Amino acid sequence: MNSTVISADKNRQNSPKFQHNSNQQGMFILSFIFVVAVLVGLVLLGLYLVRQDNVITQKFEGKRWNIPAKVYSQPLTLSVGNPLSDDELENWLNLLTYASDKNYDNAGTYTKKNGEYYIHTREFKFAANDTEPSQIIKVTLKDNQIEKLQSTHPNPSGVARVEPIFIGGIYPDNNEDRIVLTINDYPQPLIDALVATEDRSFYQHHGVSIRGIGRAIYSNFMGGSRQGGSTITQQLVKNFYLNSDRTIKRKANEAVMAILLEMHYTKSEILQAYMNEINLGQNGNHSINGFGLASQFYFNRPLKELRLDQMAMLVGLAKGPTQYNPLRYPDAALKRRNVVLSNMLITGKISQQQYDEAVQQPLSISYNPVIGKTRFPDYLDVVKRELTRTYDANDLKNEGLRIFTSFDPNVQKTATSAVIQSVNQLKKSNPKQLTNLQAALVSANPNNGELLAVVGSSRDFTGFNRAIDAKRQVGSLLKPIIYLTAFEQGRYNLSSSVDDSPIVLKMTDGKTWTPSNYGGGSHGIIPLTSALANSYNQAAVRVGMEVGIPNFLNQLYRMGINSPLPNYPSTLLGAVNLSPMDMLGIYQVLATGGLRHEIHTIRTIIDDQGRVVQGMEQKNQQVINPTAAYLTNYAMQQVIKQGTAKAALALGDNLNLAGKTGTTNDYRDAWFAGYSGNVVSVVWVGLDDNKPTGLSGGNGALPMWINFMKQQKLTPVNLIAPANIEWLWMENGKSQLSNEKCPNAIYVPVDTDNLPQDSSECAVQLYQSEQEARFAAQQQQAMSEFGQSQQQRYDNIARRQTDEDTIGNNPPAPNPYQNEATNTGNTQINPNNPNNPNNGGDPTHTNQPLNAAPRSQSWLEKSVKEMF
Numbered sequence: 001m002n003s004t005v006i007s008a009d010k011n012r013q014n015s016p017k018f019q020h021n022s023n024q025q026g027m028f029i030l031s032f033i034f035v036v037a038v039l040v041g042l043v044l045l046g047l048y049l050v051r052q053d054n055v056i057t058q059k060f061e062g063k064r065w066n067i068p069a070k071v072y073s074q075p076l077t078l079s080v081g082n083p084l085s086d087d088e089l090e091n092w093l094n095l096l097t098y099a100s101d102k103n104y105d106n107a108g109t110y111t112k113k114n115g116e117y118y119i120h121t122r123e124f125k126f127a128a129n130d131t132e133p134s135q136i137i138k139v140t141l142k143d144n145q146i147e148k149l150q151s152t153h154p155n156p157s158g159v160a161r162v163e164p165i166f167i168g169g170i171y172p173d174n175n176e177d178r179i180v181l182t183i184n185d186y187p188q189p190l191i192d193a194l195v196a197t198e199d200r201s202f203y204q205h206h207g208v209s210i211r212g213i214g215r216a217i218y219s220n221f222m223g224g225s226r227q228g229g230s231t232i233t234q235q236l237v238k239n240f241y242l243n244s245d246r247t248i249k250r251k252a253n254e255a256v257m258a259i260l261l262e263m264h265y266t267k268s269e270i271l272q273a274y275m276n277e278i279n280l281g282q283n284g285n286h287s288i289n290g291f292g293l294a295s296q297f298y299f300n301r302p303l304k305e306l307r308l309d310q311m312a313m314l315v316g317l318a319k320g321p322t323q324y325n326p327l328r329y330p331d332a333a334l335k336r337r338n339v340v341l342s343n344m345l346i347t348g349k350i351s352q353q354q355y356d357e358a359v360q361q362p363l364s365i366s367y368n369p370v371i372g373k374t375r376f377p378d379y380l381d382v383v384k385r386e387l388t389r390t391y392d393a394n395d396l397k398n399e400g401l402r403i404f405t406s407f408d409p410n411v412q413k414t415a416t417s418a419v420i421q422s423v424n425q426l427k428k429s430n431p432k433q434l435t436n437l438q439a440a441l442v443s444a445n446p447n448n449g450e451l452l453a454v455v456g457s458s459r460d461f462t463g464f465n466r467a468i469d470a471k472r473q474v475g476s477l478l479k480p481i482i483y484l485t486a487f488e489q490g491r492y493n494l495s496s497s498v499d500d501s502p503i504v505l506k507m508t509d510g511k512t513w514t515p516s517n518y519g520g521g522s523h524g525i526i527p528l529t530s531a532l533a534n535s536y537n538q539a540a541v542r543v544g545m546e547v548g549i550p551n552f553l554n555q556l557y558r559m560g561i562n563s564p565l566p567n568y569p570s571t572l573l574g575a576v577n578l579s580p581m582d583m584l585g586i587y588q589v590l591a592t593g594g595l596r597h598e599i600h601t602i603r604t605i606i607d608d609q610g611r612v613v614q615g616m617e618q619k620n621q622q623v624i625n626p627t628a629a630y631l632t633n634y635a636m637q638q639v640i641k642q643g644t645a646k647a648a649l650a651l652g653d654n655l656n657l658a659g660k661t662g663t664t665n666d667y668r669d670a671w672f673a674g675y676s677g678n679v680v681s682v683v684w685v686g687l688d689d690n691k692p693t694g695l696s697g698g699n700g701a702l703p704m705w706i707n708f709m710k711q712q713k714l715t716p717v718n719l720i721a722p723a724n725i726e727w728l729w730m731e732n733g734k735s736q737l738s739n740e741k742c743p744n745a746i747y748v749p750v751d752t753d754n755l756p757q758d759s760s761e762c763a764v765q766l767y768q769s770e771q772e773a774r775f776a777a778q779q780q781q782a783m784s785e786f787g788q789s790q791q792q793r794y795d796n797i798a799r800r801q802t803d804e805d806t807i808g809n810n811p812p813a814p815n816p817y818q819n820e821a822t823n824t825g826n827t828q829i830n831p832n833n834p835n836n837p838n839n840g841g842d843p844t845h846t847n848q849p850l851n852a853a854p855r856s857q858s859w860l861e862k863s864v865k866e867m868f
Contacts, residue, residue, distance in 0.1 A: 128610030449597030533643025661697030670700030
């Protein structure tokens with residue numbers, strides 16, 4: 001039974017009808033699966049396209065690149081009367097890579113004719129609302145200042161600015177660097193060259209060129225030169241979104257994304273992004289991206305100032321920045337440049353004459369690009385440290401900030417030359433001991449705290465900036481603060497005496513400390529100004545202990561020292577580690593009479609939209625007593641006029657310079673800090689291993705300071721005297737009022753709130769003598785005046801007598817109209833009557849003229865005798 005059923009089933013399965021139905025069912029299933037697969041594929045494709053579309057739009061419309069921060073100097077401000085020499089002007093123009101051109105037709109050129117400069121400046125955008133236009137400026141210099149200034153773009157202020165110097169950048173983590181330009185910033189010949197060489201059908205295709213792909217396949221198959229079929233759009237996608245992997249998947253993504261990109265954006269937007277994105281070389285660890293930066297790197301000039309052949313060379317790099325690097329393979333770069341020029345000729349973008357002229361040009365590559373190695377690394381290091389105190393590191397690396405500083409390249413040039421020259425001279429004096437001698441120099445404007453120049457090494461920058469990082473003992477540079485504190489407390493004045501005799505101090509650990517003077521010896525009781533001028537240690541320690549070490553330290557904290565200082569007597573003599581920048585801050589306060597302006601580099605920070613992120617803020621604070629500061633300034637001027645820094649008088653004794661030498665134990669460190677009215681500078685000289693140099697502040701650091709300062713346009717120190725300051729003659733070393741005729745008198749500023757009450761013996765004697773002479777003169781004057789008055793009286797008497805005699809000799813005619821009866825009641829005047837007023841009561845009066853002279857003289861003599 002079962003076998004019969006099984007046999008029947010097999011017969012049905014083998015029947016044609018059954019097999020047909022089974023095939024239909026299979027086809028249906030396969031069709032269903034295919035349809036589902038297609039639908040799923042379409043869905044996935046749609047999702048893929050949506051995802052790719054989002055990737056394209058988000059990145060293209062968002063933040064495309066991490067733009068490094070760029071740091072600039074201050075601009076060169078030109079106005080009539082401003083100090084400026086020929087060397088300074090030409091140094092600035094050379095740093096900006098201005099070319100000398102007698103015609104000065106193009107921006108970035110200048111010439112000098114008959115002592116006058118004609119400068120065709122570049123446009124420079126400081127901020128969104130602050131652009132210095134391109135203009136031709138005529139500058140006439142005389143006696144190292146601007147005598148005349150004319151411009152093709154005059155303004156009411158009478159001021160023109162030459163663009164600032166690029167100092168360096170703060171780069172993103174990917175080490176990419178670029179200058180982002182708009183499509184309007186790119187010269188048309190550059191665009192023509194790029195399109196003619198990289199993608200001639202760029203303006204016709206929609207992201208992918210079928211003809212280009214076919215041409216590349218044919219050329220590669222036939223063994224011709226290897227070609228790529230990628231369009232400019234595809235290259236942008238590869239560089240901007242993808243990578244350079246040679247896979248089908250990457251090529252497929254590239255093609256799809258290129259089409260999507262063309263659907264969203266115009267050809268100009270795509271071309272602009274490509275020209276800013278493309279890699280065109282390598283600058284050390286930083287890649288050169290975009291034609292704007294490549295122009296600066298290879299030619300030291302902006303794109304707008306390039307010749308046709310130079311633009312063609314840049315376009316030639318697009319095929320292979322390593323293969324056609326003009327710095328390494330100039331022949332290959334030259335051939336590739338000529339290919340680009342040929343493409344422009346073929347496509348009709350240039351004429352035959354233009355082509356012939358361009359191919360004859362040399363490469364004209366700059367082997368020392370401005371954006372190459374940082375030219376001012378010491379100063380840039382200070383800027384970076386200042387920025388990190390305020391800004392996030394990512395913002396500095398990625399947001400395209402432009403940072404304008406107080407850096408003055410002319411001052412920096414003189415600082416660098418002063419350090420190198422002076423160090424070399426010192427090395428020659430002792431080659432064996434001073435082979436590795438190092439130095440640091442920092443300089444600022446004391447009136448606003450702006451840092452002008454920094455030299456952190458006498459050699460190439462290694463990352464160790466001695467201007468900030470070298471914390472060394474500062475020696476006698478702190479002595480002015482001791483006397484400042486004494487003046488503030490009213491204990492001393494500039495005519496006081498101090499004791500420079502040996503002193504032994506017992507320390508808290510039971511040990512003793514005995515400071516000594518350099519060169520040994522003691523000087524006993526000496527004037528305070530002499531003690532500071534000659535840098536006597538024993539006197540300084542005695543005064544410091546009297547005013548109190550905590551008070552001395554508090555002065556330093558108020559003047560800007562942030563690190564803790566040891567509360568030891570040796571601190572009074574500079575046994576504390578501070579940097580040149582620390583000391584610059586202290587001496588800036590002294591140079592302004594007690595006003596503290598924090599030493600800083602940054603003037604303005606501008607974001608990538610041209611908005612001011614940080615502007616100049618003039619913060620100042622009166623941190624020390626202005627009267628004490630004024631007195632200290634005078635005392636420090638004596639260091640130069642008659643003390644350890646007398647050599648600085650060579651700069652001009654009318655400048656009233658002030659400063660202080662510093663030398664540490666065993667002559668390990670040599671210092672000098674000082675200032676004029678407009679420049680405060682600090683110099684350190686020593687060895688990194690802290691071994692003795694044999695140099696003091698006077699013969700090691702001071703010559704370097706003088707070398708630097710003599711190259712500056714210095715103004716005199718002229719502090720405004722506080723209201724309670726009065727200049728008086730004082731007895732030097734006695735703290736007594738004196739007289740200018742006294743042999744030991746000095747004319748000094750005195751704090752009238754702490755005015756001495758005593759006078760010197762010489763002054764008292766002179767005063768008494770002067771009083772006696774004055775009394776005698778007054779007596780003589782009184783006699784003279786009395787004699788004059790008596791003489792006048794005599795003259796009056798004589799004149800009246802003369803009138804009476806005249807009347808007696810010529811009696812008046814009788815009046816015919818006078819009634820004689822009217823006189824009957826009157827008393828008849830008898831001329832012989834003693835009581836007659838006309839004869840003065842003299843009974844001997846005989847109506848004769850008075851003999852007045854002898855009488856008057858005898859009366860006067862009698863009167864004088866009675867008086868005296």
